[in-house]
Amino acid sequence: MRKRRREAIEGYLFLAPALLIIGAFHVWPALYAFYMSLFRWEILQEGFVGLRNYGRLLEDGDFLRSLGITAVYVLGTVPLEMAAGLALALLLHQRLRLRGLFRLVYFLPYVTSQVAVALVWGWVFNPSYGVANGLLASVGAAPQRWLLEPNGIVAQNAPPSLALAAIMLVTVWYFVGFHAVVFLSGLTAIPAELTDAARIDGAAGLRLFRYITFPLISPTTYFLLLVATIGAMTSFNLVYVMGGGGQAFGCAGNPLGTTQVAALFVFDRFWCQTQLGYASAAAFALGLVVLAITVANGRLFSRRVVYVG
Amino acid sequence: MSVRARRLGLYVLMGGAGLVMAFPFLWMLSTSLKTEAEATSFPPSVFPAQWLFVNYLDAWRAAPFGRYFLNSGIMAVGQVLLSIATASLAAYALARIRVPGRGFIFGALLATLVIPPEVTLIPNYIAMQRLGWYNTYLALIIPFGASVFNVFLLRQAFLQLPGELYEAAVLEGCGHLRFLWRFAMPLSRPTLAIVALLTAIRAWNDFQWPLIITDTADLRPIQVGLTIFRSDVSTNFQLLMAGSVMAVAPVAVVFFVAQRQFIQGIARAGIRG
Numbered sequence: 001m002r003k004r005r006r007e008a009i010e011g012y013l014f015l016a017p018a019l020l021i022i023g024a025f026h027v028w029p030a031l032y033a034f035y036m037s038l039f040r041w042e043i044l045q046e047g048f049v050g051l052r053n054y055g056r057l058l059e060d061g062d063f064l065r066s067l068g069i070t071a072v073y074v075l076g077t078v079p080l081e082m083a084a085g086l087a088l089a090l091l092l093h094q095r096l097r098l099r100g101l102f103r104l105v106y107f108l109p110y111v112t113s114q115v116a117v118a119l120v121w122g123w124v125f126n127p128s129y130g131v132a133n134g135l136l137a138s139v140g141a142a143p144q145r146w147l148l149e150p151n152g153i154v155a156q157n158a159p160p161s162l163a164l165a166a167i168m169l170v171t172v173w174y175f176v177g178f179h180a181v182v183f184l185s186g187l188t189a190i191p192a193e194l195t196d197a198a199r200i201d202g203a204a205g206l207r208l209f210r211y212i213t214f215p216l217i218s219p220t221t222y223f224l225l226l227v228a229t230i231g232a233m234t235s236f237n238l239v240y241v242m243g244g245g246g247q248a249f250g251c252a253g254n255p256l257g258t259t260q261v262a263a264l265f266v267f268d269r270f271w272c273q274t275q276l277g278y279a280s281a282a283a284f285a286l287g288l289v290v291l292a293i294t295v296a297n298g299r300l301f302s303r304r305v306v307y308v309g
Numbered sequence: 310m311s312v313r314a315r316r317l318g319l320y321v322l323m324g325g326a327g328l329v330m331a332f333p334f335l336w337m338l339s340t341s342l343k344t345e346a347e348a349t350s351f352p353p354s355v356f357p358a359q360w361l362f363v364n365y366l367d368a369w370r371a372a373p374f375g376r377y378f379l380n381s382g383i384m385a386v387g388q389v390l391l392s393i394a395t396a397s398l399a400a401y402a403l404a405r406i407r408v409p410g411r412g413f414i415f416g417a418l419l420a421t422l423v424i425p426p427e428v429t430l431i432p433n434y435i436a437m438q439r440l441g442w443y444n445t446y447l448a449l450i451i452p453f454g455a456s457v458f459n460v461f462l463l464r465q466a467f468l469q470l471p472g473e474l475y476e477a478a479v480l481e482g483c484g485h486l487r488f489l490w491r492f493a494m495p496l497s498r499p500t501l502a503i504v505a506l507l508t509a510i511r512a513w514n515d516f517q518w519p520l521i522i523t524d525t526a527d528l529r530p531i532q533v534g535l536t537i538f539r540s541d542v543s544t545n546f547q548l549l550m551a552g553s554v555m556a557v558a559p560v561a562v563v564f565f566v567a568q569r570q571f572i573q574g575i576a577r578a579g580i581r582g
Binding site for chain 2: 004007008010011012014015017018019020021022024025026027028029030032033036088091092094096098101102103104105106107108109110111112113114115116117119120121123124126128129130131133134137138173176177178181182184185230233234236237240241262263266267270271276279280283284286287290291294
């Protein structure tokens with residue numbers, strides 16, 4: 001009995017450092033963000049305002065627009081990067097030479113820093129000297145302003161602006177290798193007997209994929225959907241550096257705020273306008289939206305996931 | 310369709326995709342070697358007329374890159390060491406010690422993964438000010454000194470160790486801490502390598518947090534330095550690209566050398582930065 005207790009105490013001591021750091025810098029701040037959101041808090045803590053910051057958010061056109069832009073950003077990137085990632089994974093799953101090399105190249109963007117690749121893509125999309133306009137010129141098309149273009153690609157005033165669309169393209173490019181690698185590990189885990197048996201029964205090509213492969217990798221698909229959605233909803237670095245960060249642009253999500261996703265809105269109110277209480281309210285609200293969508297994702301898709309073994 | 314034509318088609322597809330994926334990196338390299346006049350000529354040339362490696366020297370001199378690299382290095386090494394220590398201890402307790410409520414603790418740890426970084430950013434900024442850690446290495450290292458993913462990965466590794474090993478060690482009078490240090494950690498070296506790699510690269514590439522809690526060049530890591538370098542060199546795109554190459558190069562080299570561990574780690578933990 002005594003030995004049991006001693007062991008338990010030892011166990012808690014082992015857990016203490018990790019729990020302390022995660023608690024102090026990850027869990028407590030999430031609660032403290034809610035506390036801060038109840039105050040008028042510029043640089044210093046001022047008067048208690050209750051839920052008024054949240055009321056203000058609901059009437060703030062910039063905030064509502066940032067949610068809309070975030071929704072477009074998520075819907076325009078996550079399905080595309082997942083589909084392209086799965087396609088690449090299926091290619092890599094073939095018995096081919098140079099497989100390792102291709103996997104390396106596809107995956108390279110994901111290990112490099114988002115700041116550096118955002119600078120490179122900013123250069124590619126440079127309106128005066130960029131290679132994107134160089135390609136357009138070589139086929140005789142009119143040059144574009146890319147990251148400086150606030151006009152929408154579908155309708156003039158509807159998101160995504162060309163600037164946001166360009167950032168979405170870069171986002172897909174950045175994450176597709178990640179999806180490919182995780183999908184590939186899912187494909188490799190499918191027992192060979194299953195696919196062999198299906199082949200003997202005459203399944204091949206698209207039918208094999210539709211009825212055997214796709215259902216069997218559904219846990220991977222579900223997992224990726226979850227991670228990618230959360231990541232895209234809170235995406236900051238790429239958007240900040242390409243669409244409005246740095247001294248050249250300020251915090252606004254240029255051009256004309258058309259790239260101001262929710263994370264950028266939070267950062268703008270916090271860092272550039274030092275409205276810490278209001279920014280905390282926006283951040284906390286964003287956190288709740290993320291949580292709600294995570295739960296909804298679980299409800300919607302987890303029943304369609306097939307687990308084997 | 311013959312098998313041969315099919316294979317050729319596959320190679321063309323994969324090669325095309327590879328070119329698209331690699332293109333920005335090639336373009337960055339190409340621009341970094343051009344003269345200013347050539348970099349800002351339109352339409353752009355694919356290859357530099359002459360290879361100006363001196364651009365790298367100019368970029369290096371135009372900003373305190375040495376200091377930026379040192380700061381990123383300190384941040385990465387600090388986070389790796391602290392994170393491995395905290396994660397090993399916690400993972401060992403969760404896998405091997407009979408702690409009441411360990412299922413609950415593990416579940417609670419996993420649940421913290423839904424807290425997005427935006428939510429914790431502002432309170433942590435305030436906390437750094439109050440602790441007096443603002444613009445210090447402590448702020449760059451301690452808050453990221455424990456990661457749920459690392460605990461998760463190491464717990465898996467420790468669970469796979471044979472139970473008899475521990476029983477035999479106990480008979481020899483070996484306690485938990487010594488067992489962890491002498492047996493569990495050495496036997497889990499592949500997982501530790503993955504944890505170290507992922508933590509180091511995450512630290513090297515981190516941007517938003519160091520942006521808000523560093524204030525002077527002597528604390529600034531490379532990613533923050535790079536955005537400041539952008540406004541300094543403004544239209545000298547060849548220098549900006551040389552700086553970007555320098556920021557990417559260390560990670561790319563580590564990735565090429567250790568790609569197997571790296572890709573395994575990503576596939577197992579599914580970490581998205």
